[in-house]
Each structure stands twice: as structure tokens, then as C-alpha cells.
Amino acid sequence: MKFIKTTSKINEQDDLSLIATYQQSGDLEVLGTLYNKYMHLVFGVCFNYFKDEEQSKDAVMQIFEELVVKLKVHQVQNFKSWLHVLSRNHCLMALRKSAKNPTVAMEDNFVENGDFVHLDIDDTKETQLTVMEKCMETLPEEQRKSVDLFYLQEKCYKEVADITGYDMLKVKSYIQNGKRNLKICIEKNSEL
Numbered sequence: 001m002k003f004i005k006t007t008s009k010i011n012e013q014d015d016l017s018l019i020a021t022y023q024q025s026g027d028l029e030v031l032g033t034l035y036n037k038y039m040h041l042v043f044g045v046c047f048n049y050f051k052d053e054e055q056s057k058d059a060v061m062q063i064f065e066e067l068v069v070k071l072k073v074h075q076v077q078n079f080k081s082w083l084h085v086l087s088r089n090h091c092l093m094a095l096r097k098s099a100k101n102p103t104v105a106m107e108d109n110f111v112e113n114g115d116f117v118h119l120d121i122d123d124t125k126e127t128q129l130t131v132m133e134k135c136m137e138t139l140p141e142e143q144r145k146s147v148d149l150f151y152l153q154e155k156c157y158k159e160v161a162d163i164t165g166y167d168m169l170k171v172k173s174y175i176q177n178g179k180r181n182l183k184i185c186i187e188k189n190s191e192l
Contacts, residue, residue: 015079023072031071035064038080042087049091063090075156085154092129099126128190135185142166143178150175 018034021027035042042063046056063086076082136144145164149155150171155163161171 016077019071019076019079026072028068031064031067034079035067035083038083041080042083045084045087046091049088049095059087059090059094063087066090070154074154077156082154085151089152089154096126096129099129128186131186131189132182135182135189138185139178139181142170143174143181146171146174147178147182151179 015034015037018030022030022034039060043056043060046059046063047053050056050059063083066086067083070086074082136148139147142164146160146166149160149163150157157168157171157175160166160175161168164171166174
């Protein structure tokens with residue numbers, strides 16, 4: 001077991017040095033080396049949300065493009081966890097956007113087709129996002145601000161404290177309690 005812990009520490013140190021090198025030089029090869037280590041995990045997250053291989057592959061490339069910009073401005077201590085959150089948020093935003101602008105593939109003979117079939121579009125993801133948004137509104141202001149900044153805007157504890165003016169320990173408490181309250185609210189409203 002000690003070997004595993006040592007290896008993960010080495011990987012984290014290696015990630016941190018690659019991040020520092022990229023932030024100083026802007027060298028995309030360095031970023032590519034770092035991203036390549038976790039690309040299979042990013043694909044897994046995307047596939048979990050999209051259930052479509054091609055859309056997931058596209059998302060993997062789009063997330064890399066986001067990294068080019070975001071990794072220059074964020075102080076990342078655990079790249080793997082940060083990348084997971086970034087990937088999840090990318091997928092959720094893509095699903096939200098597609099739910100607002102649904103696209104329907106039309107066949108060449110669509111106009112000539114006399115038997116128009118009503119398309120049954122799965123609204124599950126849209127419903128889940130709507131429930132989450134409504135539950136966010138029910139949180140006390142301190143929790144809502146802290147959860148929004150930490151999870152949706154990907155700020156670290158210190159950045160949340162700086163932006164809101166809350167004490168660092170209060171920020172951690174607001175995030176923890178907000179996350180718990182959000183989960184309870186989502187579970188309660190999903191049963192309806």
C-alpha cells in the first residue's frame with residue numbers, strides 16, 4: 001500500500017510541475033502531455049452524460065480547448081479532481097444548451113411524408129437541471145453564492161472567500177451545508 005501512495009504523490013508532483021511549466025511557457029505540448037494522462041477519464045465522464053461516442057469524443061477536444069485558457073488563470077492543486085469538475089460542468093452546460101435548442105434530424109422526404117410521427121424527446125436531463133436550478137434558489141444566500149462560485153464557476157476556497165468577503169472557515173461550512181441541502185432538495189423534488 002505504501003507503494004501506491006508514493007506513486008500517487010509522484011503523479012501529483014509531476015502534474016504540478018507540468019502545470020507550472022505550461023503556465024510559464026504556454027507550450028501546448030506540455031499541456032497535451034498532462035491532458036493525455038487523463039483523457040480516458042474525461043471521455044468516460046462525457047460518455048456517462050452524453051451516451052454517445054462521437055459527441056463524447058468532440059467534448060474531449062472541446063474540454064482541451066477550455067484547458068488552454070482556464071489552466072493559465074486557475075491555481076490547481078489536484079489536476080485530476082479539477083479536470084473531473086471541469087469535464088462534468090462542460091457536459092452539463094452542453095446538455096442545458098441542447099435542451100434549450102433541440103435539433104431534429106429531417107429526412108430528405110420529410111415534407112412528402114404524410115404520416116407525421118410525434119417525436120418523443122427525453123426530457124429527463126432538462127428536468128434534472130430545472131430541479132437543480134430551483135433548489136439552488138431555495139438555499140440561503142451565503143450557501144447559494146458559495147456553492148455557485150465553488151462548483152459552477154470552479155473557484156477555490158480562497159477565491160470564494162475573497163469574492164464574497166466571508167471567512168475561509170465559513171466558506172467551507174457554507175459549501176458543505178449548501179451541497180447537503182441541495183442534495184436533499186433535489187432528491188425530494190425528483191420523487192414528485
